[in-house]
Amino acid sequence: MDTLEQRRAKTGLPASAAEGERHFFPAEMNGGGLPTSMPAESTDQLKNLMAEAERLESAGLGARSTGDESKAEQCFLAALGLATKAFNPTVISLAPAEEMSGLRLNLRLALRCGEADQARKLIKLALASVPALAFEDEWIQLRESATWPDEWLIGAIRREPPDVAALDALVKRHWPLLFGRCLVLTANHPAAADLAQDAWCRILRSRKRLKPGGNFPAYITTVATNLWRDDMRSISRAGLMARSRMSSLNEALPGDDENSATLMDILPDLDALQQQDRNHLALEIDQAMAQLPPLLRDVLSARFLNGETCLEIGRRHGRTQQTISGWIRSAIIQIRTTLENQGNTLKNMTHEK
């Protein structure tokens, strides 16, 4: 293994420490905003600093799990400050194993705090110091921001300016499903892409409010759904939506189990379709969905994709559970009828062998 001086030289980062000191961190890498100099301390004191940083990290994780993002952020920033202090070049060195442990802690805290640039520098430093790390799964994941968990990526885009690589990774990760949800609502490909993009813009405008510990896919889906509902309400108020289509909802048949209106007798085995048939079926489903009033598409999405109960959906619309159940049953019957009327495509679908 290389000496620490050799490791330092490989990083290309300035060797600001005095000869013979053993630590990974150059002085300018004080990401916690704390003073870079502190009096020499004993190894025990450094270990205490690290222990305190770990304690604060635990407290931060606890706060994050309960949704107290403000407290979590305070804890992580304070922990990062302490961890960085413990590795200040002017202090007494620790054993190499403890240095690596400290580096991991610093790195983890930098990522939790959204300090993506600082984290990348630490990763670069660690890999240059111990090249073998590059082959370890943990460090392969750390090197690629595309594999970082949502928590770290969200932390990085909350910064000003947001970290572009982190944002790219987060968008790529959640775009497909978001687009799919938007397609169910809009039943139109260009409109779905527009809606998904609008949702991202809305989120980015108030990105400082994002909760790194939250359920991001659910959040962005909710944002897109709310944007779409706003649009639908506006269109409805402007009288652009055919009233006859809306009033027909009041005549929907009630049913005990809305999902019992199955489609098995008109659908092929979805798991065994050839690609061309999959595309045909997808198109026909889109056409059938497009013929539903937007409100029914919203209700179907809420019921079957969000898993909301009819009671919950009913509360949002000021309707009873039975009414919503009736709407759903009616929507399924409409889709079934449309699919049946779409000719022989479904019947002629062949299955993959």
Add this chain to the structure above:
Amino acid sequence: MKSEKTFEDLMRWRLAEAATGSPAPPSATCLLELIRPWWEIWPAQFLDAVDRLGQINLNYGHAMETAGQYRGGHPVPVLIVGEEDSLKSSARVLYLDVRDGEFRLRFRLAAAGLKAPQRYEVTFIGADQRPLFSAEATLFMNNEYHLASELPEDLAELWKQLKVTDKLPFRLIIRPVKAAVPSSTCGHMCL
């Protein structure tokens, strides 16, 4: 033999297919460009708009209203910026609330006769003619729009006590959302 499929299965199958066949996502650079304030992208147009906004006489709003229509507090000068020209107008603020850093506003435009767009980008201009922030307003009914936006901390504190009936410390430049960022700004990367 066909397997039994419920409607939920069909919905989830369609969702998975849509996700698999989704178009390429917009790049981070494109998204960040899209949310860049328009006054940074077109500073000359912004200065021109602010100049025109400053020329609006507060009484103009009163003149546009008939007694029967009167509702809300003082009229707020508004410049409606279209793709080719702009229109001097005013708005009545019907509802205003700042809570937990979030600003909620409902206003009615006095620009009678115009076809009301679904969405406007509303830029709040301070007394010093600087842009405070912008937010998207959605058509509520007739010429009434509502918006909700996170406020910068200093503004949230300042505006916490504001009431609809106060003389409001902002003027508005509003732009139809579709005209907010021309496709040429981001090129082919944007959807």
